[in-house]
Amino acid sequence: MGKYPVRKIGFIVGILAMLIIGFMPTPASLAAVTETPVVAQRVLAVTVLMVIFWITEAMPIPFTALLPIVLFPLMGITGAKGQNDIQLFKHYAYQTCYLLVGVGFLSGSMVKHGLHKRISLGIVSKIGKKPTTLILGFILAVAFVSMWMSNTAATVMMLPVALAIATTLGEEAQGLKKAMVLAIPYAATIGGMATVIGTTTNPTGIGLIESTIGISLNFLDWLKIGLPFTIVLLPLMWIYMVKFFKVDKMPPVDISVARQQYKDLGPMSKGEKYTAIIFLACCVLWVTRSILWGKYVPFATDETVAMLGAFLVMAIPLDYKNAEYVCDWKTGFNDVPWNAVILLGGSMVMGNAFKDAGVAAWVANMLSGLAGMNAVVICIIVGIVTALLTELTTNAVVVAAFIPVLAGVGEAIGVSPFAMMIATMLSCNFAFMLPPATPPNAIAYGTGEIEMKDLVKCGLGLKLIALVVFPIMLYGVTMGIFHIGV
Known part of the structure; x- marks a missing residue:
């Protein structure tokens, strides 16, 4: 209410x-x-x-x-x-929208056949029964799955496993219960940052960057930006949560629930195998397009690969006589994030109008007084403001509202607009403190295993860690090692 x-x-x-x-x-x-x-x-x-x-x-x-x-x-x-x-209507059909559509069918096929569950339970059941390694298992499993599908779906899938293990623990293991429950939404958010398709924020921001400053980021480009950040932040998150909830001082726990659930899956089904092959093929095509085969098919894009994957799961039969295919229309269609598709289209309309009408230039002129400030400091300020706002509204909204303005601001004050835009895209994922910040947070809070003070206190520490890491990674790795946006 x-x-x-x-x-x-x-x-x-x-x-x-x-x-x-x-x-x-x-x-x-x-x-x-x-x-x-x-x-x-x-x-x-x-x-x-x-x-x-x-x-x-x-x-x-x-x-x-x-x-x-x-x-x-x-x-x-x-x-x-x-x-x-x-322009108006053409932006609602922006090419990145079809990346989301194609990935939706691939994700739907994974969920239909349970491939995502096999991957996650396999990691958790094999990582070990020490409390510290158990937390690491959940983090790795959820983060990996969230790289390729909705972070909300990854959270919904793994929370029941964590809660089942939690029921075997006594009152003295409250810290471990809380750490398990909170590690899942946090890992889902951080894992989703690694790939273009891991969160709806990434394609929204990438589309706006291309339309406002003309820098095009393909799947491999974003992998160079997001994956190093995820790789660095995940172990820091693990160490932080183990210390925050004193998990390292607890005795071994029973993970037979996860192992039994994994065992109950049995051997891979035909649908799982076909889905895994198609998905791996798409991943290889995404990663190698700009460095290998793209020059032979110059008009192919990441959207081409996504829609090829969607076509394959819809066209390859599991049972030809009974017209059963790897994925059916209803499953694939329902798994497409249509809300994100519409939001992306509206963001493109607003962002392009903001630029084409001259509003971005006007805002930039008003902020020209910031010229001369250190570029790193400005990016940190942008990151802090974004990280605070994203606790109150969805991260895609923050990206849609900020990036069109930053294009003109960067040019006016002599700071790379690209750096500020990437700072916004990364920082808007630092939504760790409140239930409304992300659906995974809300779902974890709704379990009743954590209190608001747990979410706020633990989330604040993780947010501060992320805010320290992101400028180092942005200037040292993204723009330093890979020279993206330079």
Whole structure:
């Protein structure tokens, strides 16, 4: 019930803010940087409305992303001539949307045949029965699965295993119970950062980066950005949680539940084998496209590979006579993150209009006073602000709202826009403190095994660790070793 007043207030405030900004006298500073100041002003008005609606959830987040379809024509934004022709519908079909569609069918096939469960239970059951290594097993299992599918699904899948093990522990092992339950959503969030398809935030941010500053990141490029960060942060998270909950001082525990569940899976089914082969083939194609075969198929993209994988799971039969295939339409269609597809489209509409109308240049001019500050310090500030905001709203919303602005800001103050954008994309995943921050947090809190103070205290420490690590990795690895964005 607590959210409803906020939603009502957000709805009213958003509408009023849009009307005031859209129809007040045009600022002279805005007229100085664009040929169509009235259009720019109304783009700003719609942007403010959408951001307020997103943050307060005045309307469902994906539905808010569809508002430009109504508001742009009514306010004379779409079709306005000037520096650029403001486009609308083509951005809702942005190419990255089809990466999400294709991966949805692959993920649906994994879930249908239980391949994801076999991978996770296999890791947990073989990692050992020491409390410290048990926590590590959960972290590795969830993080790996979350690299390739929804972090929410990875959390939902592994929490019952953790809770089943927790029931065998006595009252003296409360710290271990809490560590197991919290390690799952945290590992799902960190693991999802490693690949383009690991979280909906990554394709949203990558699409906006390409449309605003022209830097294109393929699957391998993002792997160089996200995977090193995940590899560094996961062991730090493990050490931190073991010490925070004093797990290293506990006796061995019984993990027979996980081992029995793994044993009950039996040998791999035909569907599991086919899904594993198709998925591994897609991973190889994604990683090698830019360095091996891409030059022979120049128009192929990561979306091409994803849709090829979707085609294969829909076309390869398991039982031809009974028309049973690796994946069926209902399963694949239902596993596509349609909310993320719509949000990505709306973000692209807003981001491009923000840039094309000249609003980004106007905001950048106002922030030009930051010029001369150390680039690393500015990126850290961006990271801290993003990490705080992401506790209150979804990380995809933070990316959609921030990145279009950062393009102009970076150019105005002499700091790489790419560095600030990547800082935003990484930091928006540091949502470890509150249940609303991410669905995995909410699911873990809903088990009743952890209290709010556990989530806040443990999450704050992990957030601080991540905020220390990210500028080092950004400037030392992403831009230092791999020269991405330089």
